[in-house]
Amino acid sequence: MTDSQTPPKSMYINWFPGHMNKARNEIAEVMNDVDMVIEVLDARLPMSSQNPMIKDLRQGTPVLKLLNKQDLADPEITQQWVDYFNAQEHVQAFAIDMGNKKLIAKIPGIAKEMAPIRIRNDRPVRVMIMGIPNVGKSTMINALVGRKIAKVGNEPAVTKKQTRYTLPNGIVLMDTPGMLWPKIADFDSGYRLATSGAIRDTAVEYQSVALYAAKFMMDKYPQRMLERYKLTELPETDFEMLRIIGAKRGGLRPGGKIDMHKASEVMIHDIRGSKLGLISYETVAQWQEKYDQQMQQRIEDQLELERQQVEQDIIDTERDKRDAQRQAYKKQNAIDDAREDRESNEKKAQNTSIQNRGDENVTQ
Numbered sequence: 001m002t003d004s005q006t007p008p009k010s011m012y013i014n015w016f017p018g019h020m021n022k023a024r025n026e027i028a029e030v031m032n033d034v035d036m037v038i039e040v041l042d043a044r045l046p047m048s049s050q051n052p053m054i055k056d057l058r059q060g061t062p063v064l065k066l067l068n069k070q071d072l073a074d075p076e077i078t079q080q081w082v083d084y085f086n087a088q089e090h091v092q093a094f095a096i097d098m099g100n101k102k103l104i105a106k107i108p109g110i111a112k113e114m115a116p117i118r119i120r121n122d123r124p125v126r127v128m129i130m131g132i133p134n135v136g137k138s139t140m141i142n143a144l145v146g147r148k149i150a151k152v153g154n155e156p157a158v159t160k161k162q163t164r165y166t167l168p169n170g171i172v173l174m175d176t177p178g179m180l181w182p183k184i185a186d187f188d189s190g191y192r193l194a195t196s197g198a199i200r201d202t203a204v205e206y207q208s209v210a211l212y213a214a215k216f217m218m219d220k221y222p223q224r225m226l227e228r229y230k231l232t233e234l235p236e237t238d239f240e241m242l243r244i245i246g247a248k249r250g251g252l253r254p255g256g257k258i259d260m261h262k263a264s265e266v267m268i269h270d271i272r273g274s275k276l277g278l279i280s281y282e283t284v285a286q287w288q289e290k291y292d293q294q295m296q297q298r299i300e301d302q303l304e305l306e307r308q309q310v311e312q313d314i315i316d317t318e319r320d321k322r323d324a325q326r327q328a329y330k331k332q333n334a335i336d337d338a339r340e341d342r343e344s345n346e347k348k349a350q351n352t353s354i355q356n357r358g359d360e361n362v363t364q
C-alpha cells in the first residue's frame, strides 16, 4: 500500500498475544526434529506476511515458501515475488491456492526432496507448517491429508496449539498456531496485515485500517473504486471516500449521520473478498526502493557520525594545544621565577659577603 511518511508511534499496528509467544517457544522446542519447513505466505503481501521470527526459529532448516491465496492477488506481481524468493539460498517458492488440487499435490514430493537425504531413508519426513494467522495453514493440512481434520475459519488465531498429522506417504505434518511477531517495525506492513485479515479486527483501530485501505485503493486502483461504488470521480480524501461508501452502502443514519464503522466494514470486506478485483498490496520494486532508501539513510547517518567525530577531534586537538601552551607558559614562569630567585639570592649573598668584608676591616 502507499508508503507513508514516518507516522506517530501510536499509529503503528502490533498484535502479539500470549498464545503466540507460547507457540514460538513450543516450535523452538521441537525444531531440532523438523526436517523441513513450509512457510505459508499471503500472496497479496508476501514480504509483509513473512514473519522474521520464523527465520530465527528454523535456522538452517530448508524452507518451502508457499504464496497462498494467489486467487486473490495480481498474478503478474505474484510471479515477481516467486522469482524474488527463488533467488534466495536454501529457499524454494511457488504460488498456490487451496482450490488448486494439482499444485497441492506437488507439495509432498518437494518436501521430501528438500529434506536432508540421510533422514529421508530412515524415517518419515517431518514437515512443520508455519506462517501468520489466517493465511491458510490448516486448510493446507486438510488438503494434504485429504479430509477435514484440522479446524479452519476465516478469522485469525483459529489453531491454538501445535498438532501432528501422519500422512500415509511417509510424511508427518505439524500444524502450528498462526504467529505474528512482537514489533512490526514497518508501518505499512502492519496495516497491510490488518487489511488482509491476519490481525483480529478488535485488536486494531478498525476505522484507521479502512482509511488506509481506501487510500491505497484510490492511489493504486482508482478505476475499480469508481466502478464498485458507482462514482463519476473520486473524492479528495480517504475520509470523504469512506463517508461516501457509508452513505451508499447502508451506513446512512437518521439526520444524515454516517455510521463510519459500517462504512469501514464495507470497505474492508470488499477488499478482502476481492469485490474490488485481484489485488497485490505490495510489489518487489516497492520493497527494493524502501530497502535502497534505508541503505541510503544508513550511509547518510554514518557520514554524519563521521563528520561529528572529525569536528570533535578538531575541538579536542585545539583544547590539547591550548592546554600544552598553558603548561609551557607555566613552565616558563616557573623557570623565570627560579631564575629571579637565584639572582636575588646571589645578590643577597654578594651583599652579605661585602658587608662581612667591611666588618672585618673595621675590627682589624
Ligand SMILES: Nc1nc2c(ncn2[C@@H]2O[C@H](COP(=O)(O)OP(=O)(O)OP(=O)(O)O)[C@@H](O)[C@H]2O)c(=O)[nH]1
Pocket (backbone or CB within 6 Å): 068, 069, 070, 071, 072, 096, 097, 098, 099, 131, 132, 133, 134, 135, 136, 137, 138, 139, 140, 151, 152, 153, 154, 155, 156, 157, 158, 159, 160, 176, 177, 178, 179
Ligand atoms: N481465497 C482463498 N482463501 C483461502 C485459501 N486458503 C485458505 N483460505 C481461507 O482462509 C481462511 C483461513 O484459513 P485457515 O486454514 O484456518 O488459516 P490458518 O493459517 O490455519 O489460520 P490460524 O489457525 O488462525 O493461524 C479460511 O477462511 C480459508 O477458507 C486460498 O488459497 N484462497
Ligand SMILES: [Mg+2]
Pocket (backbone or CB within 6 Å): 137, 138, 139, 151, 152, 158, 159, 176, 177, 178
Ligand atoms: Mg490454523
